[in-house]
Amino acid sequence: MRWSKKENGATCSPLDLEIQDIHAYCSFLQDTKSHAPATVNRRIQALRKFYDFTIQKGWTLANPAEGVSLLDEVASQRSRHLTTADVTRLLAAVRQGGSRWVDRDWAIVQTLLGAGLKLGELTQLQVTDVHLEAQPPYLEVCGALSEPARTIPLNGDVSDALCTYLSSRRAAPEVDVLFLNRDGNPLSTRSVQRLLHRYAREAGLDGLTTQALRYVYATKVYESSGDLRTVADLLGHRHLATTVRYLRPGTLHTEQPPAMDARDGDTADTPVEF
Numbered sequence: 001m002r003w004s005k006k007e008n009g010a011t012c013s014p015l016d017l018e019i020q021d022i023h024a025y026c027s028f029l030q031d032t033k034s035h036a037p038a039t040v041n042r043r044i045q046a047l048r049k050f051y052d053f054t055i056q057k058g059w060t061l062a063n064p065a066e067g068v069s070l071l072d073e074v075a076s077q078r079s080r081h082l083t084t085a086d087v088t089r090l091l092a093a094v095r096q097g098g099s100r101w102v103d104r105d106w107a108i109v110q111t112l113l114g115a116g117l118k119l120g121e122l123t124q125l126q127v128t129d130v131h132l133e134a135q136p137p138y139l140e141v142c143g144a145l146s147e148p149a150r151t152i153p154l155n156g157d158v159s160d161a162l163c164t165y166l167s168s169r170r171a172a173p174e175v176d177v178l179f180l181n182r183d184g185n186p187l188s189t190r191s192v193q194r195l196l197h198r199y200a201r202e203a204g205l206d207g208l209t210t211q212a213l214r215y216v217y218a219t220k221v222y223e224s225s226g227d228l229r230t231v232a233d234l235l236g237h238r239h240l241a242t243t244v245r246y247l248r249p250g251t252l253h254t255e256q257p258p259a260m261d262a263r264d265g266d267t268a269d270t271p272v273e274f
Contacts, residue, residue: 015054017064022047026068027193030209037071044068071207082205082216087113089203097199101182105195107158107165108179112196112210114158115139116217116235119189119210125178130166132159141236150236222247 029035047065054060172184179187200208232243
């Protein structure tokens with residue numbers, strides 16, 4: 001075990017982390033890996049036990065996971081099944097929040113709701129990925145290494161929100177990313193999480209994540225199409241079993257779903273209305 005010196009002269013271990021590192025890890029598990037609250041809680045508890053062990057061995061000086069609260073599984077599950085009224089309250093919170101970045105924030109929330117993007121996909125969108133002149137308007141989304149690229153048709157609310165935002169977008173030199181921070185540079189995933197959490201608190205939806213808005217989109221697509229393959233294509237899923245997890249109990253039709261990886265259906269060519 002190699003040791004190093006902090007600026008104040010205290011000895012520390014390479015294993016030393018701070019509470020914000022554990023919070024960032026939990027956000028990654030929720031928003032990027034789509035893990036359930038119970039799974040995240042098990043990871044937190046495992047980290048607590050691990051750091052208790054390292055303290056006993058003298059390898060670390062503190063347990064950064066001890067100060068991280070377990071997720072409210074009831075609240076998190078409720079946010080996974082947002083009602084139309086919940087979505088209305090969230091949108092009202094954005095409109096009434098008084099932020100100088102309201103056009104950007106409105107476009108972000110509308111895009112999450114109306115295109116079902118993952119958090120990383122949202123922050124990686126380029127201006128050239130937005131095609132508002134087409135009929136219907138659409139986004140081009142580059143999937144992760146294991147996921148296909150896809151085209152997502154946009155409804156009027158998303159198109160209008162993006163059009164308004166683009167008219168006021170001011171980018172730093174050579175920055176082509178769609179959503180920007182106040183300096184004109186790419187908006188980080190952490191910043192998107194923070195702005196959504198702020199609006200969610202104002203709407204009385206504590207525990208809301210960007211993933212919850214992806215669930216809303218998945219459910220709406222299935223309700224309008226009745227086809228799991230369509231939902232899978234628009235979400236970028238390779239396996240239908242993954243898509244099923246996005247649909248709340250009672251949403252799926254009673255008939256047996258098609259076999260995994262069946263790709264014989266056409267994708268939807270009309271946007272989902274909310």
